[in-house]
Amino acid sequence: MGRTLSEKVWDEHVVRSTPGEPDLLYIDLHLIHEVTSPQAFDGLRLSGRTVRRSDLTLATEDHNVPTVDWDKPIADPVSRTQVETLRRNAEEFGVRLHPLGDIEQGIVHVVGPQLGLTQPGMTIVCGDSHTSTHGAFGAIAFGIGTSEVEHVLATQTLPQSKPRTMAVTVNGSLPAGVTAKDLVLTLIAHTGTGGGQGYIVEYRGQAIEELSMEGRMTVCNMSIEWGAKAGLIAPDQTTFDYIEGRPEAPKGADWDAAVEHWASLRTDDDAVFDEEIVLDASTMTPFVTWGTNPGQGVPLGAAVPSPEDFEEESDRIAAQKALEYMALEAGTPMREVKVDTVFVGSCTNGRIEDLRLAAEIVRGRQVDADTRLLVVPGSVRVRLQAEQEGLDVVFKEAGGEWRGAGCSMCLGMNPDTLAPGERSASTSNRNFEGRQGKGGRTHLVSIPVAAATAIRGTLSSPADLEAI
Amino acid sequence: MDAFTTHTGVGVPLRRSNVDTDQIIPAVYLKRVTRDGFEDGLFAAWRGDPSFVLNNEAYAGASVLVAGPDFGTGSSREHAVWALQNYGFKVVISPRFADIFRGNSGKAGLLTAKVDEKVVQRLWDLLEDQPGTAVTVDLESRTVRAGEGPDAIEDSFDIDDYTRWRLLEGLDDIGITLGHADDIAAFEAERPRWKPVTQRA
Numbered sequence: 001m002g003r004t005l006s007e008k009v010w011d012e013h014v015v016r017s018t019p020g021e022p023d024l025l026y027i028d029l030h031l032i033h034e035v036t037s038p039q040a041f042d043g044l045r046l047s048g049r050t051v052r053r054s055d056l057t058l059a060t061e062d063h064n065v066p067t068v069d070w071d072k073p074i075a076d077p078v079s080r081t082q083v084e085t086l087r088r089n090a091e092e093f094g095v096r097l098h099p100l101g102d103i104e105q106g107i108v109h110v111v112g113p114q115l116g117l118t119q120p121g122m123t124i125v126c127g128d129s130h131t132s133t134h135g136a137f138g139a140i141a142f143g144i145g146t147s148e149v150e151h152v153l154a155t156q157t158l159p160q161s162k163p164r165t166m167a168v169t170v171n172g173s174l175p176a177g178v179t180a181k182d183l184v185l186t187l188i189a190h191t192g193t194g195g196g197q198g199y200i201v202e203y204r205g206q207a208i209e210e211l212s213m214e215g216r217m218t219v220c221n222m223s224i225e226w227g228a229k230a231g232l233i234a235p236d237q238t239t240f241d242y243i244e245g246r247p248e249a250p251k252g253a254d255w256d257a258a259v260e261h262w263a264s265l266r267t268d269d270d271a272v273f274d275e276e277i278v279l280d281a282s283t284m285t286p287f288v289t290w291g292t293n294p295g296q297g298v299p300l301g302a303a304v305p306s307p308e309d310f311e312e313e314s315d316r317i318a319a320q321k322a323l324e325y326m327a328l329e330a331g332t333p334m335r336e337v338k339v340d341t342v343f344v345g346s347c348t349n350g351r352i353e354d355l356r357l358a359a360e361i362v363r364g365r366q367v368d369a370d371t372r373l374l375v376v377p378g379s380v381r382v383r384l385q386a387e388q389e390g391l392d393v394v395f396k397e398a399g400g401e402w403r404g405a406g407c408s409m410c411l412g413m414n415p416d417t418l419a420p421g422e423r424s425a426s427t428s429n430r431n432f433e434g435r436q437g438k439g440g441r442t443h444l445v446s447i448p449v450a451a452a453t454a455i456r457g458t459l460s461s462p463a464d465l466e467a468i
Numbered sequence: 469m470d471a472f473t474t475h476t477g478v479g480v481p482l483r484r485s486n487v488d489t490d491q492i493i494p495a496v497y498l499k500r501v502t503r504d505g506f507e508d509g510l511f512a513a514w515r516g517d518p519s520f521v522l523n524n525e526a527y528a529g530a531s532v533l534v535a536g537p538d539f540g541t542g543s544s545r546e547h548a549v550w551a552l553q554n555y556g557f558k559v560v561i562s563p564r565f566a567d568i569f570r571g572n573s574g575k576a577g578l579l580t581a582k583v584d585e586k587v588v589q590r591l592w593d594l595l596e597d598q599p600g601t602a603v604t605v606d607l608e609s610r611t612v613r614a615g616e617g618p619d620a621i622e623d624s625f626d627i628d629d630y631t632r633w634r635l636l637e638g639l640d641d642i643g644i645t646l647g648h649a650d651d652i653a654a655f656e657a658e659r660p661r662w663k664p665v666t667q668r669a
């Protein structure tokens with residue numbers, strides 16, 4: 001019987017397999033940031049161990065770095081301690097670090113692909129749940145906890161039980177103006193937040209193949225939001241074109257050998273998935289969340305649902321609680337929901353293509369007088385590229401704020417937070433209670449919806465904007 | 469991780485059930501970036517009370533905690549185990565432990581000895597009557613002993629074979645994996661040369 005893509009990648013990394021025990025998996029790339037690594041390094045120190053493969057390890061600062069005044073000392077003492085600890089640990093253990101102020105600094109999941117370190121067929125881990133982003137390249141990539149970070153540092157391996165496999169096949173093409181973000185939000189609303197539990201998911205079908213690498217990363221990024229262990233997409237010409245020429249991509253004969261191998265990383269025709277979901281992209285529309293988990297979403301053209309709309313008692317209770325927290329009334333058209341802050345950024349939608357798309361919509365328009373637009377590039381490289389293209393000027397002229405690179409308002413560990421009761425339209429991936437600041441209310445949206453919402457001040461799509 | 473065969477140390481009677489990880493170490497103590505130093509957060513909410521058992525000089529230097537049922541419930545924070553170890557505890561004795569806490573303890577080298585509820589009662593009585601009494605926990609024979617003469621306590625405790633083996637050998641997860649270092653090296657020797665690296669020698 002044939003094998004699926006994820007089984008092929010898995011099998012290539014098994015160091016040791018014993019019946020009744022988890023497989024010992026080799027890890028090709030270990031990404032590190034300041035929040036989940038300090039105790040892992042301290043654990044190494046306490047037991048007199050070292051980093052086995054510092055040449056397969058990369059660290060960057062992202063979660064709590066400020067996006068303004070980044071040349072000054074970090075004001076918050078806990079953030080500063082974490083960042084300084086990472087710097088000391090990187091120095092002591094010989095790990096390559098891109099600190100604040102470095103040209104390669106940025107969100108860990110933006111930096112890996114951008115450097116060309118993220119490649120097909122790899123195993124990639126990081127102490128961060130959105131590591132699944134790297135699956136867009138046909139890699140098995142997943143988030144781990146701090147004791148696992150220590151395990152990978154010491155051994156470059158991780159004991160792992162093989163997850164079950166699922167295919168998500170998205171047939172047809174996305175209509176114009178509908179993005180990868182709408183696709184994945186539609187999927188999560190369909191499956192619920194636990195639908196992918198225990199699975200490695202392969203996204204496939206025409207709509208997936210037609211996505212850019214940025215779009216594929218957006219889809220894989222949110223795999224964890226419906227519970228999947230990891231999500232991946234078979235590498236193809238789009239993948240190879242994206243990687244070629246990047247600083248850490250293979251060169252010359254190595255490139256040819258790599259591409260030859262990567263091209264073999266496809267699910268066999270006779271392979272069987274444990275589970276399969278089929279969706280039709282051509283019926284998808286801009287999609288937004290109304291609740292407090294990423295599965296509580298509806299098309300932008302719909303209204304806020306009523307708890308009565310749900311069959312399951314638990315869903316009704318969850319909806320009721322979410323509506324209270326979000327201060328929304330059932331039956332209100334989503335388009336009438338007024339937004340205070342629009343956040344464009346994060347590892348879901350903070351890459352150059354995202355900023356270009358946002359700028360295209362904002363260009364020549366003015367941000368609504370009662371709305372704040374915050375644009376945070378995913379990395380310093382993205383920021384510099386955008387500035388070279390004049391995108392920063394477009395945002396600033398429209399009345400938006402242009403910031404330095406980092407996670408920023410995605411999780412509000414740095415000073416970029418919502419005030420209690422404030423409402424955001426956010427291109428990030430989590431709308432949990434308080435995620436963007438205590439009492440803050442988050443609507444997850446795509447880039448076009450974020451940009452149009454900034455202009456109109458209520459949840460909107462570019463089609464709602466007056467022509468200019 | 470140090471191998472654990474048998475341990476004798478001063479026992480502390482913690483007459484409480486359902487001690488959750490938030491009580492073992494409250495969230496405000498988790499901001500640290502090291503793995504040690506958590507002892508000051510251990511049972512922080514209770515330590516302010518002068519009559520709390522750990523504030524009693526007679527139990528100074530204790531290393532065996534005797535607690536009521538359902539010890540370690542609540543959030544899965546590993547810090548709870550570190551806090552107990554940082555304080556000096558080598559063993560926790562209880563009639564029932566929360567699964568995740570027990571798993572985390574085994575991995576970190578803290579012995580969780582599951583005994584009959586009656587044994588805990590007798591240990592509490594003994595340790596309160598004669599503060600400073602030592603408790604011996606023998607992992608090889610899976611027995612708990614304390615006291616002398618007619619009131620002496622001796623009983624067996626439960627621990628799964630795998631965790632017992634790991635503790636006896638002093639193996640943490642990483643130690644076990646490093647035991648397969650040859651397999652890892654053999655795998656590395658076969659990796660394609662075009663696989664990316666973050667730095668070159």
Ligand code: SF4
Nearest residue numbers: 130346347407410411
């Ligand atoms: S941008 Fe958000 S989701 Fe992504 S790594 Fe940062 S905090 Fe996590």
